[in-house]
Amino acid sequence: MDDQNKNLLLATGLSFLVILVWFLLFPPPPPEEQVADSAQISETQPLTAGDGVATAPSQAPDGSGSAAAPAGTTVASAADAPRLVIDTPRMEGSISLLGGRIDTLRLKDYQVSLDDPEKVTVLSPVGSPAPYYALYGWAPGQGLSLDDVPGANTEWQLEGGDRLTADTPVTMVWDNGNGLVFRRIVSVDENFMFTIAQQVENTGAGTVSLAPYGVLARHGEPTTLENFWVVHEGVISMADGELTEIDYSSMVDFEINPAEGAQAEVSQVTENGWVGFTDHYWMSTLIPEPGSAFKSVAKYDARRDIYQTEAVMPTQTLSEGQTAGVTTQLFSGAKEWETIRDYQAQGIDRFIDSIDWGWFFFLTKPIFWILHHVHQLIGNMGWSIIALTLLLKAILFPLAYKSYVSMAKMKELQPEMEKLKEAAGDDRQKLQQGMMELYKKEKVNPAAGCLPILLQIPIFFSLYKVIFVTIELRQQGWFGPFRDLSTPDPTSIMNFFGLLPWAGPEPGTLVATIAIGILPLCLGVSMWLQQKLNPAPADPTQQMIFAWMPWVFMFMLGSFASGLVIYWISNNVITFTQQYIIMRSQGYTPDVFGNIKSGFKRKSKAEEK
Structure with a gap:
């Protein structure tokens, strides 16, 4: 022996x-956490139409209607757009009224390093060194065009206060001038979860159809990417109990999806799921209402080098005088075990698996x-x-x-x-x-x-x-x-x-x-x-x-x-x-x-x- x-x-x-x-x-x-440079954000370098912002879903889930890329914007217009403040016990940032983008978010509890007191930045606006933001809108269906629905460059107006806190939600409104009035009510809890209620009222004549969506867009590979096999960084999604992890390099190799007009991977979720991007310690995730169906998309736009995930909800049809809406959630913050476990207990299916437990997860x-x-x-x-x-x-x-x-x-x-x-x-x-x-x-x-x-x-x-x-x-x-x-x-x-x-x-x-x-x-x-x-x-x-x-x-x-x-x-x-x-x-x-x-x-x- x-x-x-x-x-x-x-x-x-x-x-x-x-x-x-x-x-x-x-x-x-060595990880270097992303920190937005305010000086660089304010620079004004014009972008051509259709560049610099994420694209809306190319069509509604039922195949009705189609959409090209939304109208382009410039860094100047994005920087000059009115903003509303985000201030909670654990987060600070702002929402741009240009597109209603949630595009500036820092975590109060986390600093870049022990020697650098700068707060960790999770989301950054267009014009920053590494733009990364969430935007919401409606994909046009029967009887509508891109100009009739809100998108990345819609100029929203505020109804009420301009400060989003854990106790005070904010409401944005946009009238398309053709009989449709859109509202977006954003609230946030004391941790890292936003709730976005999208509503549309048909005040005109005739029947229209449109599909609400949420998008997470990341311009280029993240500057904090570690490329180490021990931890997954990239797209992470849950679709009816099946977890999917996709690296950024794999997204570049996606085949062209005719329906999306870009390199994309599409899956239909029938009941429970979520989709987003995960970093080593931070994550941003689109979460449709538990029990609802949606189309989950991971997309790469090679022309503009934008990585994108989408959650597109089913098409809604409105007759004259009707109102429709959908409520979704956005997690954007630290992958804390207790916090994520509590969200899972509230109904988000297998949310704890967003932490990369590895092959020996049972240990x-x-x-x-x-x-x-x-x-x-x-x-x-x-x-x-x-x-x-x-x-x-x-x-x-x-x-x-x-x-x-x-x-x-x-x-x-x-x-x-x-x-x-x-x-x-x-x-x-x-x-x-x-x-x-x-x-x-x-x-x-x-x-x-x-x-x-x-x-x-x-x-x-x-x-x-x-x-x-x-x-x-x-x-x-x-x-x-x-x-x-x-x-x-x-x-x-x-x-x-x-x-x-x-x-x-x-x-x-x-x-x-x-x-x-x-x-x-x-x-x-x-x-x-x-x-x-x-x-x-x-x-x-x-x-x-x-x-x-x-x-x-x-x-x-x-x-x-x-x-x-x-x-x-x-x-x-x-x-x-x-x-x-x-x-x-x-x-x-x-x-x-x-x-x-x-x-x-x-x-x-x-x-x-």
């Missing part, structure tokens, strides 16, 4: 090594749930990760106990196994048969030590996902220099492990990989000590690999999030303690210091030769 267990450890270690090399070669760049979700509640009790994320490690080790303790008991018994059988090796010589088949008979006689299962090791792999990646993806760990500290556990260790030999008052090398650089911090160093030492619970393998090649493995892992994991390295150090320390105590209770005392001394002796002999 000793050799087999070492082979398993070797294979597991090499598997980790391959994945870690990938992380090293393709690390995520990632409960691990996050435990960590979240432990953090609420402790109040410090570093200690919460250590407490989570203790809880996970406690859950796995029965398996670990069996594993270490089996390893202790295998140590007792070591002399007899050596005799079998001498008797078998080069006959591998005879050796294997003899070992199997010995295992059967002594009632020892050689695979008993494998399961705890194998279970660590999905737990490791699930915790990595939790630490990297969830906003609850963003800018959460531990103590001293460890101010953000979602980023790599900021200490280095270059700042004497955080004792000197300057920053270490930039994460992801070669210097940062070599000049490692205190956490990766502790990780390497803990792995090295854990190895010393057992004598080194007799095979020289295995000896060399095992001797180098802790230090290779030390450098590799140095570029990982600090919170994950804390977990791995805690796991190693607890594992070492458990294994030492359990093996002693079974009559075998690991000779840690003896194994360390013998390791140095072998090195000195090799150097003499």
